Amino acid sequence: MSYDLILLRHGQSDWNEKNLFTGWVDVPLTEAGRAEAARGGELLAEHNLLPDVVYTSLLQRAITTAHLSLETADRLWIPVKRDWRLNERHYGALQGKDKAEVRDQYGEEQFMLWRRSYDTPPPEIDDNDPHSQTGDPRYMDLGDAAPKTECLKDVVERFIPYYESEVIGDLKAGKTVLLAAHGNSLRALVKYLDGISDEDIAGLNIPTGIPLHYKLGEDFTPLNPGGTYLDPEAAKDAIQAVANQGKK
Numbered sequence: 001m002s003y004d005l006i007l008l009r010h011g012q013s014d015w016n017e018k019n020l021f022t023g024w025v026d027v028p029l030t031e032a033g034r035a036e037a038a039r040g041g042e043l044l045a046e047h048n049l050l051p052d053v054v055y056t057s058l059l060q061r062a063i064t065t066a067h068l069s070l071e072t073a074d075r076l077w078i079p080v081k082r083d084w085r086l087n088e089r090h091y092g093a094l095q096g097k098d099k100a101e102v103r104d105q106y107g108e109e110q111f112m113l114w115r116r117s118y119d120t121p122p123p124e125i126d127d128n129d130p131h132s133q134t135g136d137p138r139y140m141d142l143g144d145a146a147p148k149t150e151c152l153k154d155v156v157e158r159f160i161p162y163y164e165s166e167v168i169g170d171l172k173a174g175k176t177v178l179l180a181a182h183g184n185s186l187r188a189l190v191k192y193l194d195g196i197s198d199e200d201i202a203g204l205n206i207p208t209g210i211p212l213h214y215k216l217g218e219d220f221t222p223l224n225p226g227g228t229y230l231d232p233e234a235a236k237d238a239i240q241a242v243a244n245q246g247k248k
C-alpha cells in the first residue's frame with residue numbers, strides 16, 4: 001500500500017520578481033508565474049498524478065496556482081480545502097522589504113539567520129505597517145493567535161498538526177492529494193517528511209511551480225526520500241535561483 005502526495009509551490013509572484021520579502025502579503029502571480037502553474041498541471045497529467053483533492057493556503061498566489069494547474073490537468077472539479085496553516089511563513093517586519101537591501105543593511109549573517117535559521121524570527125510587524133494583516137477578515141477567527149512574525153519552527157508547529165489531522169485522512173482514503181502552498185510552509189513539511197535536522201533544513205530550497213511528488217509508505221514516511229520533482233532539470237536551476245536571492 002502506498003500513498004501519493006504532491007507538493008506545489010506557487011508560481012512566480014509579483015514580489016518574487018521584485019525580490020521583496022512577502023510572507024502573508026497577498027500578492028498576485030506574474031504572467032510567468034501563471035505559465036509555471038499551467039505547466040505544473042501539464043506535468044501532473046503527463047505523470048498520471050491526477051489529484052482527487054487539493055489543499056491551498058489563504059493566499060491568492062497559491063490559490064491561483066492550484067486553479068491554473070488543475071485547469072490544465074482537467075481536474076477543476078475536485079474538492080478544495082483552504083486553511084491559513086498552509087500560509088507562507090509570516091515574515092514580520094521584513095514584509096515588503098527588498099531582500100538585497102536587507103542583506104546590505106544588516107549583513108549576510110543576520111540576513112541568513114532571519115531567512116533560513118530554524119528558530120530566529122524577524123522582528124514583529126507593527127499593526128500600522130502597510131504590510132500588516134491586522135484587520136484582514138480572513139484571519140479574524142484567529143484573534144490574538146494571529147502571528148506578527150514567524151520562524152520556520154513556528155510554521156512546523158502550526159502546519160504539521162493540521163497535516164496529521166486533515167491531510168493524512170485523505171491519503172488514507174486512497175486520495176491523491178495536491179498541496180499548493182509556499183516556499184517556507186513546504187520546507188516545514190519536507191523537514192517533517194524527510195526527518196531533516198534543524199540545522200540542515202537551512203540548506204533546502206523549493207522552486208516555484210514544479211510539482212514535487214512523494215510516494216508515502218504504510219507508515220506515511222517517504223518511499224522516495226526527498227521526493228521526486230516532476231521536471232528534475234528545471235528544478236535544479238530553479239532551486240539555485242531561490243538560494244541566490246538577495247545576492248547581487
Ligand SMILES: O=C(O)[C@@H](CO)OP(=O)(O)O
Nearest residue numbers: 020021022023088115183
Ligand atoms: O518572501 C517570502 O515570503 C519567501 C518566499 O518567497 O522568501 P524566502 O525564500 O526568502 O524565504
